[in-house]
Amino acid sequence: MQVIIITGAxxxxxxxxxxxxxxxxxDVGLVLAARNQDMLDAVAGECAALGAQTLTVAxxxxxxxxxxxxxxxxxxxxGHIDALINNAGRSAHALFEDVADLGWYEDxxxxxxxxxxxxxxxxxxHLKASKxxxxxxxxxxxLVGVPGRSAYGATKFAMTGFFESxxxxxxxxxxxxxxxxxxxxxxxIRHRGYNAQGGILGSSSLKEDDAMPVEECARLIIDGMAARRREVVMTAKGKLGRFLKLIAPGLVENLALRAVSDEQKPH
Known part of the structure; x- marks a missing residue:
């Protein structure tokens, strides 16, 4: 049996x-972790109906x-672990100059x-034992700094550096x-992110017109794990932005600014 842990499940x-x-x-055992036990149990029920063995851990x-x-x-x-998917996370959008208390940055x-x-x-x-x-x-x-995403970007750049090492x-x-x-x-996720005061945003700060379906995103991650790929960069814009950052960083900053909704752009 393949045993897979998913946080933020x-x-x-x-x-x-x-x-x-x-x-x-x-022949899969899914360990589903998140804070909300009732929501975890609902997802576990769906997975069990598909034939998986499940364990929920608040x-x-x-x-x-x-x-x-x-x-x-x-x-x-x-008895063993075959995969750990570190998916749990929280979003945030706030201009750094608007943040009075940086405590939520730490959170x-x-x-x-x-x-x-x-x-x-x-x-x-356990993962070394199972390879x-x-x-x-x-x-x-x-990978690319986005205006208003200084706190969120810092956490994600840190993840990139840690897991690359x-x-x-x-x-x-x-x-x-x-x-x-x-x-x-x-x-x-963006609706539930932090605002400048450490409260809840309540709406998305990004343009959502071309949002990727969650089903496609999940499939790409699973396929990347199964193929043991180093990285999964999901969009053509993302791949292009990563390349352009090396040769035209100012252009990439302008492109990042365009991704932010008008009401959330810097003053």
């Missing part, structure tokens, strides 16, 4: 990955002890970066590390 990309993994094969990845508990609970139930870093680090650290001995896979769901904002460290251990870089995906 109660909604959005994480829930869709769980459903697709359950549909791909019956987890706030911003708390190290809860990350350790997630891994311990997985091993207690299934965001704790969830987006440290949650992935803590889960990976606890799972690593398994680690997936980090970053963002195009972890970890990939090199694990090169001889048989553990693959795949970093995924979604662009704008049709989920509610």
């Amino acid at each position: 109660s909604d959005g990309i994480g829930a869709e990955m769980a459903r697709q993994l359950a549909a791909r094969g019956k 987890t706030d990845v911003g708390v190290q002890d809860q990350c350790r508990h997630l891994i311990d609970a997985t091993v207690a139930r299934f 965001l870093m704790r969830v987006n970066l440290w949650g992935s680090v803590w889960c990976t650290h606890a799972a690593l001995p 398994g896979s680690i997936v980090a769901v970053s963002s195009l904002a972890g 970890l990939r090199a460290e694990l090169k001889g251990a048989g553990v693959s590390v795949t970093t995924a870089y979604p662009g704008v995906v049709a989920t509610r």
Whole structure:
């Protein structure tokens, strides 16, 4: 049985990955982690109906002890771990000059970066034993700076650096590390992100017209994990932006500014 942990599995990309993994094969054990137990149970029910064995573990990845508990609970139930998908995260949009209290910057870093680090650290001995896979769901904002996304971008750039270094460290251990870089995906994550005051945005700060369907995003991540790819950059614009950043960084900044909705642009 292939045992896969997915954090942030109660909604959005994480829930869709769980459903697709359950549909791909019956010999799979899915460990679904997020803060909302009721939503986790609903996703687990869908996966079980598709033939998967499931375990739900209510987890706030911003708390190290809860990350350790997630891994311990997985091993207690299934005996091993084949893949860890670090998907849990929170969004934010605020101009740096508008932020009075930077405390929520720390909270965001704790969830987006440290949650992935803590889960990976606890799972690593088991993943080395199985020669398994680690997936980090970053963002195009972890490759190119976007106006108003200084806090979010910092967490995602940090994820990029951490998992790139970890990939090199694990090169001889048989553990693959795949970093995924979604662009704008049709989920509610941006609506629930932080605003400048540390409250809830309530709406998206980005242009959503060309948002990628969540089903496509989840499929690309799963395919990347299965092929043990180093990176999954999901859009043509993302691939182009990454290249242009090397030769025309000013142009990339202008393109990033265009991605922000008019009411959220710098004053």
